[in-house]
Amino acid sequence: MTGRKPIIAANWKMHHDHFAAIQFAQKFSYLLEKTDYDAVDIVICPPFTDLRSLQTTLEADEIPVALGAQNCHWEKDGAFTGEVSPSMLAKLNVRYVIVGHSERREVFGETDEIVNRKVRSVLNHGLIPIVCVGETLEEHEAGATVGKVKGQIAEAFAGVNPDDVVTCVVAYEPIWAIGTGHNATPDDAQETISVIRGAVSNAAGEDAAQAVRIQYGGSVKPGNISALMAMPDIDGALVGGASLDPEDLARIVRF
Ligand code: 13P
Numbered sequence: 001m002t003g004r005k006p007i008i009a010a011n012w013k014m015h016h017d018h019f020a021a022i023q024f025a026q027k028f029s030y031l032l033e034k035t036d037y038d039a040v041d042i043v044i045c046p047p048f049t050d051l052r053s054l055q056t057t058l059e060a061d062e063i064p065v066a067l068g069a070q071n072c073h074w075e076k077d078g079a080f081t082g083e084v085s086p087s088m089l090a091k092l093n094v095r096y097v098i099v100g101h102s103e104r105r106e107v108f109g110e111t112d113e114i115v116n117r118k119v120r121s122v123l124n125h126g127l128i129p130i131v132c133v134g135e136t137l138e139e140h141e142a143g144a145t146v147g148k149v150k151g152q153i154a155e156a157f158a159g160v161n162p163d164d165v166v167t168c169v170v171a172y173e174p175i176w177a178i179g180t181g182h183n184a185t186p187d188d189a190q191e192t193i194s195v196i197r198g199a200v201s202n203a204a205g206e207d208a209a210q211a212v213r214i215q216y217g218g219s220v221k222p223g224n225i226s227a228l229m230a231m232p233d234i235d236g237a238l239v240g241g242a243s244l245d246p247e248d249l250a251r252i253v254r255f
Contacts, residue, residue, distance in 0.1 A: 004213050006229065007169060007236035008253050009043035009068060009130060010243030011098060011217075012050075021050035022057050024246050029063040031250035037064040040236075040253050043096050043130075044243075045070050048084055055092050068096035068130065071104055074114075074121035086125035097122045098238075099129040100156065102175045112155035119156050123164045130169040130215070130238065131156045133196065137176035145174075146195050153199035165204035166211040171238040172196055177218025179240060183228075189216045190231035197233055222251035229255045 016024060025044075036042075045068035046054055058065055073083035089097060099122060100115035115131070122129040133152040135145040149172065157165055172193050177183050184192070193214050201209035216228050217238035228234050242248040 004211070004235045005041055006039070006255075007041040007043065007213050007215060008249075008255075009045060009096065009098075009169075009171075009215065009236070009238050010249055011070060011101070011238055011240050012044070012046045012244060013070070013103070013240060014047060015244055016046060016050065018050040018053040021046050021054045025054060025057045025063060025065070026061070028065070028246040028250060029061060031246060032253065036250075036253055041066065042253055043068045045096065045098055045130075051089070051092050051094060055094075059093070066095040067093060068098060069094050070098045070101065072097050072099075072118065072122065074117040076121075076125070086122050086127055090125050090127055094127065096128045096130055096169070098171075099131050100152075101132045102134055102173060102178065106175070112152060115152075115156050116158055116160075119168075120160060123160065123167070128167055128169060130171055132171045132173050132217070132238070134173040134175050134218075140174060140176055145192055149192060149196050150199045150202075153196055154203055157200065157203040160204065162204040162208045165200065165208040169213045169215060169236075170196060170200065171215040171217045173217035173238060175218075179219070181219050183219040183221075183224050184216065186227045186231050186234070189228060190233055193231070193233040220252065222248055225252045225255040 043066045069089050072086045076087045099118045104110045119129045133149045135148040197209050213235040215236040215238045220237040220239045221242045
């Protein structure tokens with residue numbers, strides 16, 4: 001890793017209500033020291049309904065953990081029943097938004113074009129997208145991983161100003177590794193993430209590619225994080241299941 005600050009993000013998915021979120025933040029902060037926060041950017045992406053409570057707790061107790069959302073709409077307001085806009089998130093001091101998670105793509109039909117709209121909108125509202133890419137098991141077995149992630153990166157960043165791409169985070173999450181207990185090996189994750197960095201270079205130039213932080217996601221646990229983080233292109237992790245437990249997340253942050 002060259003000059004890129006590690007970033008560990010918790011994706012709680014549809015877990016932990018706002019009471020649980022407050023308890024989590026208090027327990028988690030008790031486990032960490034200032035040096036941990038200095039060394040790693042920490043982001044918690046809870047369900048929308050937790051954001052206000054978590055914001056209040058983090059700010060009142062001066063816990064240097066950034067808030068993230070798991071999704072948003074691309075418009076700033078309008079007749080979009082059930083949706084939440086980036087400007088609403090910005091008002092809650094949300095800093096990051098996960099965009100194009102494979103569960104959004106697979107369960108809710110998000111296309112690369114929608115992902116691109118969301119990336120541009122999130123950036124236009126001064127927020128940082130965590131852009132998720134990754135291949136299915138079938139694509140993995142067919143040797144189609146490189147083509148898949150290259151295409152996803154090209155489309156996600158199409159028309160995005162390279163100065164904005166510099167601020168972005170990308171998460172490589174092989175779908176077959178999500179929630180399965182089978183993480184990609186550090187070498188395999190490194191290989192694909194270096195391809196992703198090359199794709200960012202094609203989309204936005206080499207400066208952007210060197211600045212973008214790229215996370216690995218998929219069955220990250222306290223026991224496998226350090227080997228992943230030892231890889232030169234892996235700048236952090238997007239953690240699902242293990243991020244629900246404050247002790248596990250603290251151990252991951254202290255890789
Ligand atoms: P798990 O860590 O539970 O495999 O989930 C990964 C993920 O999808 C994070 O966004």
